[in-house]
Amino acid sequence: LTSQVSEMAGVQDIMVGMGTDLNKESLARLDLLTEEANASSPNDLLIGVCVIDEETLDAVLEETDSILAAKKGPSKSNVSEDEQPRSIEKACQLSPGYNMAVISVPGVYAAREARQALRQGMHVFLFSDNVSVEDEILLKKTASAEDRLMMGPDCGTSIINGVPLGFANRVRRGSIGIVGASGTGIQQVSTLIDCLGEGISQAIGTGGRDLSDKVGGLTTLTALELLTADDSTKIIVLISKPPAQAVVGKIIAKAKLINKPVVICFLGNKTPLESVSNNITICNNLEEAAIQAVGLASGSNNITLPDEDACGFIKTANSQLKDSQRYVRALFGGGTLCEESMMVFRNLGISYFSNVPSVKTEALADVEESKENTFLDMGEDHFTRGRPHPMLEPSLRVPRLLKEAADPEVAVILFDVILGHGSHSDPAGVMAAAVKQAKEAAAKDGRQLSFVASLVGTQADPQNFDQQKRILEQEGVFVCVSNYRAANLTANLLKK
Template structure:
C-alpha cells in the first residue's frame, strides 16, 4: 500500500461535498483508506491519526483542500480520483458566495431566513449571529448541548424570530422544502413537530389526499426536554394560530418531559383552532381533555387530520395484508426464518420495531427497544434484526444514507446471501437534495438477493414503504412503481410494512411447525 496526497491551494470544499468525495474513494477498488477535507488543524490531526498525513498534508493551510488515499497502486488511486470527478455535483447556486453572515446580509438585505448546517460545536454561535441579523433560522446541526439550544431559542423568542432546531431536518415554509423535507402542496394544515420524519410522514399523506400544509415547523428533537422547555413548540403553535392560512394545527412529538407536557397541554386547550395531537406515549385521556383529537401514531395522526376535512386514507386491511403474506410465504424454504431490516430513518426504525415486536417477539438492533436486544456487532444480524444505518458506526466518513443510499447496499447484499433471511425490510425517504433515484440504485442488489434465494430453492420477500410525494423531484409514485415492477411489496406506510413483514414471519413459523 502506498500513500498518495493531493493539495488544492486556496480551494474551499464544504464538509458534505468532502464526505461524498471520501465515500466514492473508499468504495473504489484497490483503496484501503481515504480522507478528504479542508486542511484545518482538526482535520490534519485526524489524518495523522489515520496514518494519512505526509509532508504535503502537514504543510497545508486551513484554506487548502486536501485528499489523501492509501492505495494498492498509482493506477488504483488515479482511477478512484477520476470517479470523484465524475461524481462532482452541478451547482445551481450562483458562483458568488460569502464567508461571513455579516457580508452576506449586507449585500443581500432582503434575506429573511437561513438554513444552518455547521458542526454542532459552532451551531449556537452561528445561529445567534443570524438571529442578531434578524433572520429566522432552521438549524440542521446536531449534537448541540441543551443549554446552548436554550440560549439560542431564548434569543429567538426575545426577537420574535423562529428558531427551528438544532437537529431540525424538516421544515416547509411558504411552500419551500428545507433541508431534508419533502415537497408538499399547500393547504390548510399547519404542523409543528419535534420529529422531522413524523412531520414529513403526515404531510405526505395530506398531500396525497389532495390537501396540504400551510407551514411545517420543525422544532428539533430536544425542544420538549426539560432543559429547553418547548420554546420553539410554543412559538410554533402561536404562529400557526395567528396565521390566516392555517385552519387546523397538528402537533407531533415523542413524549415530552413532564413539566413541558403540562404547559403544552394547557396551550393546546387554549388554542382557538382545531388541534390534532400525536404525542407518542402520552395518555389518550390527557390529550382528549384538552379538546384535541388524539392520535396514537403517525398513520393515525394523518388519518385524524384528514377526518377534519371529510377524507380518509385507504390503508390496506388486515385481510389484504394476510393475503399478501400468504402469497409471500409460498415458495420459501424451511431454512428461511427471519426479517432483516436496513433502515435510513431513525424514527421509522423505531416505529417498525414497535409494530413487529408484539407479533414476532424481540428484535435485535443497534438501536433496540430494550438493552438486552442490542447487537454485539451492528453488521452481524441475529435472528430478527432491524438496523438503523444512519447511526454513527455506519456514517463515519460518509453522508447520511438518506442522501447517499448506496452506503446501505452492502448491508442489504449481506442479508440477501444469508439463507435464513425470509424478509428484507426497507424504508425509502425522498428528499430534495439527494439521492435522485434511491429505488433505482437499490434495485440491482434486491434483484440479486431474490435471484440468489431462488437458486437456493427458496424465495426472499422484499417489503418496503416510500416516504415522499409526487411533487418531489424523484416522484414518490414513480419510485414505488419501479419497486413494484421488480416484485417488491410496497406498503402504504412504514407501519404497514412492519405489519406485513411480521405477518410473513409469523405465518412462515406456523407453516414450518416451529
C-alpha cells in the first residue's frame, strides 16, 4: 500500500500503520494527525497522506480502497468467517496438533498471545517488538522449562525443519544448525553456506535482546540444547552482535559441553574470547563463520567463496574520483550487516559516524544529516516509525540515497540488498533505478560516483540471486557475494 500510493503523481508523503501512540507521534511530526486519528485504537488502521490537491486525494482514496479490497479477497478457507478462530486457543481446539505459533501483533498484545501459545505446548516465533524485557524474561523462562523455543520478541528470521519464518531465504537442507540473535546475520550465513554447497538443518532466531545482561541468553541456551540433541545437526554456528560480557562466559561454557563442533561469531566483540576448547572455532566475521562451518561439515580445509575481481573496478573508480571525494555513505536495511561493515572500518582505523554507534563519539548529532563517513541502519525505529522496514519497501531508502549522492564530498555509496521470503519482490530493481538517477545527477555536476552492494540471497529465492545481481550490475554497481567483502572493497576505494 505504501509503495503503490507513494508512487502516485501528486503524493508528497504517506504513513500507514496501526493506531499506536508511536504511530500517532509520527503522524503528528508529518502534520497529519487529525482528531479522528488521535482517537483511534491500536486495532485501527491509520493512513496519513500529504497530497498537492483535492483531485489527488480523491485518486488516493480510490486506489487505497482498491488495494485493501484486493488484499482481503475471497476466503481460501473451508471454514466460514463466523467460524474462523479468533484466538490461538480456539485454533488449537479446531485443529489439534499445531506445534508452532507465529505471532505479529502490536507489542501491547504480543506477550499475552505468546503466553497463550506456550500454554498450548507450542514453540513461539514472536516477530512483534515493543515487548518489555520483564515479559520477555518470563516468556523465555516458561518456554525453557518445557523445552520449547521462545524465538523473540523482535525475532526476524528462523528456518525450522526447512520452513522459513519471517525474513528467511530458500536454502538447502543440510547438517549445519544456526543459532542467531540477528536476523540478517542468520540470512547472510545461511545463504553463504548454501553458496558453498552445504545446507541448514535448523536456523533458530532468538531476538536481539537475548544475549543482553538481563535476558541472559535464555533462548540461545535452549536452542543449543535442542541442536545438540538433533541428529540431523552435525555442526552448530552461533552468531550475534556483541553480547553482554557476563553472558559470553555462560555461552562459551555451554558450548564446551557440546559433543559437536561449534563455530562462534560475536561481531565486534571487544574482549578476546578465552579458554576456548577444541570443539569451538572463533570467527570475526559472517563470511568466515560460513566458511569454517562448511569446512567442518565437509572435512575440507580448502573452502572459499567465488572470487570477485575488484581490481579493475577500484582502478577505474579511483581514476574518476576527484580529490574532494573522500567519504562513504552506507545505507543498510540489515542491522547486523551495518554492524559488520562498521567493524571492518574500525579495524582498519577509518573513522565514521552512525545512528547505531558502538561508542558515543561515533554518534551522529542528527541522523537526518550525514557527516564524513556515515553508516546508517535504516531499519532502526527512527526510519521505520509508521513506515515499512526497508527490506519490505526498499524505496524508502531512495530519497536518502539521492541526498547522499548530491554531496560533492561523497565518493562511494554502499548498500545491502536482501532477498528471500518476506522481502520486496524486486529490491535490486528499486535500488538500481535510484543508482541510475543519482549517477545522472552527479554527472550533470561534473562528478562520478561509485556504488557497492552486498547481495544476500540464493538462486532458489523468489527474487533469484543471479537476476537481481544482473539488474544491479547493469547500472554499474559492483556486487559482492558477502557483506564483509563489500565493506572491505569500499574501504579500499577510499584509500586512493
